[in-house]
């Protein structure tokens with residue numbers, strides 16, 4: 189039985205006593221001539237206590253509904269269940285702009301009222317611009333599809349992990365779901381490294397390489413003029429223009445060759461069209477690391493035996509599940525016999541997480557298969573291009589996000605170098 193009523197607040201009284209909010213069940217137990225309990229507590233008097241902040245807090249969603257109800261009342265339009273359903277219940281904030289979901293505010297009545305609706309939305313949510321999301325354009329530029337409902341332009345400014353990003357939501361795509369990968373890049377140590385970002389966009393990965401990872405130089409390739417305008421602004425705002433060379437055009441034509449210690453291939457669903465270019469960008473004598481993005485499906489994967497710590501043991505790699513922040517799963521793959529080991533503690537934590545282990549086990553095998561196939565293809569490209577033996581070693585597979593049911597956005601970190609320097 190619950191005794192404490194968490195919907196009301198504890199209160200210190202002027203008499204020096206404390207009033208504790210109790211549930212009806214607790215009050216009934218006390219009044220049921222429970223003499224021993226009453227003797228322990230002493231004299232009891234009942235007063236009314238104020239509601240807790242949790243109960244009285246008005247959520248932004250409730251505020252939005254109420255301000256739109258008022259607006260419709262003024263227009264003598266009856267509020268209906270259908271209208272209530274059509275109002276957005278969630279949204280994304282991009283700086284001073286609120287981005288409403290694609291399926292919200294679809295009823296013709298909103299357009300009939302016009303700008304007043306969007307002004308009410310902006311005022312209630314404390315922004316000055318309002319937009320509505322649409323699918324990302326399926327063109328090569330991955331152009332954003334945002335319809336601006338209030339405001340003179342779609343330029344927004346937001347700060348992530350100490351980096352300022354400016355872009356026009358109506359012309360540039362910016363995926364908030366890639367935040368884990370941005371943070372991972374920010375944690376790399378790229379001092380003295382030259383990095384190539386083949387799909388730079390507005391600088392989503394270019395900037396963490398420059399600002400946090402400390403890359404000596406980043407070559408940023410991008411062919412969309414709208415994204416390039418934002419990229420130039422962002423490099424300037426964050427004070428890193430001097431360490432970035434922007435290459436405007438198709439990376440297969442403009443990407444420099446033989447310069448990179450690291451190449452970022454941030455294109456989904458697949459970056460395979462850029463693999464030849466990425467391999468050619470690596471330094472000829474020392475090679476480097478490729479960060480290869482892809483959407484990987486895991487519909488019918490086979491399960492595989494696990495060891496006591498739920499580690500999948502494959503021929504060449506031990507796949508070690510590691511917990512990371514929130515529900516995001518992280519898989520580190522190392523060559524067997526590698527001296528670095530994960531603590532069994534981390535594996536236990538993973539096993540105890542609320543997740544369907546059998547499903548994840550199935551998925552993991554497909555990720556391993558994708559990583560291995562990719563490593564094989566890259567090795568073959570490098571050997572053909574360079575005319576010598578190369579090694580492509582899987583360092584890590586990162587799950588960035590779930591892209592769709594059974595499809596995950598992954599990044600493979602692949603270390604590539606001429607075999608004669610492998611030692």
Ligand SMILES: C[S@@+](CC[C@H](N)C(=O)[O-])C[C@H]1O[C@@H](n2cnc3c(N)ncnc32)[C@H](O)[C@@H]1O
Nearest residue numbers: 329387388389392410411412415437438439454
């Ligand atoms: C999916 S966006 C990714 C941008 C950024 N990496 C991110 O995650 O926000 C891909 C970007 O690559 C650019 N792009 C695609 N193919 C390209 C190519 N062959 N050459 C240069 N840029 C390209 C697109 O214009 C777009 O800005």
